[in-house]
Amino acid sequence: MRVFYRSIDSVPILIFFIVHWYLSLFSQSFFQHRYSAHGAFKMGPRAEKFFFIVAYVTQGSSYLSAKVYALMHRLHHAYTDTELDPHSPAYSKNVFDMMWRTRRIYLDIWKGKVQVEERFSKNLPDWPVVDKLGNSIISRIAWVGVYVAFYAAFAPSIWWWLLLPVQIASGAVHGAIINWYAHKYGYINYKMRNTAQNLFSVDVLMLGESYHNNHHKYPSSINFGRRWHELDPLYPVIRVLGWMKVIQLKQPALAVAHSHDHELEHDHHHA
Ligand SMILES: [Zn+2]
Numbered sequence: 001m002r003v004f005y006r007s008i009d010s011v012p013i014l015i016f017f018i019v020h021w022y023l024s025l026f027s028q029s030f031f032q033h034r035y036s037a038h039g040a041f042k043m044g045p046r047a048e049k050f051f052f053i054v055a056y057v058t059q060g061s062s063y064l065s066a067k068v069y070a071l072m073h074r075l076h077h078a079y080t081d082t083e084l085d086p087h088s089p090a091y092s093k094n095v096f097d098m099m100w101r102t103r104r105i106y107l108d109i110w111k112g113k114v115q116v117e118e119r120f121s122k123n124l125p126d127w128p129v130v131d132k133l134g135n136s137i138i139s140r141i142a143w144v145g146v147y148v149a150f151y152a153a154f155a156p157s158i159w160w161w162l163l164l165p166v167q168i169a170s171g172a173v174h175g176a177i178i179n180w181y182a183h184k185y186g187y188i189n190y191k192m193r194n195t196a197q198n199l200f201s202v203d204v205l206m207l208g209e210s211y212h213n214n215h216h217k218y219p220s221s222i223n224f225g226r227r228w229h230e231l232d233p234l235y236p237v238i239r240v241l242g243w244m245k246v247i248q249l250k251q252p253a254l255a256v257a258h259s260h261d262h263e264l265e266h267d268h269h270h271a
């Protein structure tokens with residue numbers, strides 16, 4: 001097949017795909033998830049604006065409003081595996097069905113058709129100009145145009161275009177991997193009354209997000225890893241940004257790590 005015939009031809013698309021995967025996932029995990037939804041760390045208004053722009057540029061066609069994401073995600077933690085969970089494998093036929101449902105709820109909240117309880121809407125980062133731009137059809141289509149232009153210029157064969165939908169919907173794809181698969185498959189460190197599991201034992205692909213059992217146990221921890229092999233690639237990034245004073249970490253991480261280790265042992269004894 002020509003796809004494998006001159007593999008050097010596929011380098012630009014591969015690099016584009018991989019870089020986009022990790023940059024858009026970085027924004028989702030760092031900004032929308034850990035910061036907006038869970039307040040795992042704080043940042044000033046200038047840093048917040050900077051990461052709003054980073055999110056807009058890296059997520060492009062699948063840009064997620066930090067405010068809407070955080071609201072939905074807080075609902076997910078409060079109502080995990082129930083009918084009020086915005087995305088639960090238990091209430092969807094398949095992963096695409098769940099993605100569609102998640103999209104509908106996102107749009108309903110974005111358009112103000114659904115009111116979310118006040119206790120979920122505290123401390124939400126909001127920059128209406130960027131949110132309006134990122135959520136506009138024109139912006140989404142323009143970004144798709146950018147991706148299509150890249151594929152038109154560099155795709156060595158028609159097969160490479162199969163990657164394009166993943167890039168167009170990257171935010172939804174990242175969400176679905178965790179919200180569907182990490183609520184169905186994996187291993188657990190903590191026994192809880194929900195289906196959250198650690199999908200991978202070493203998670204480089206999802207930047208630590210796949211330690212979902214750990215995350216449901218300690219939602220606002222800056223380190224999603226708990227056991228020695230559970231490396232969270234964003235944890236050192238967060239520590240460095242804290243050290244650089246770009247963001248403010250809440251408590252000394254050593255004390256957090258210590259208390260978590262203690263509780264981890266404790267949970268194992270009772271498992
Ligand atoms: Zn979950």
Ligand SMILES: [Zn+2]
Nearest residue numbers: 037073215219
């Ligand atoms: Zn979470």
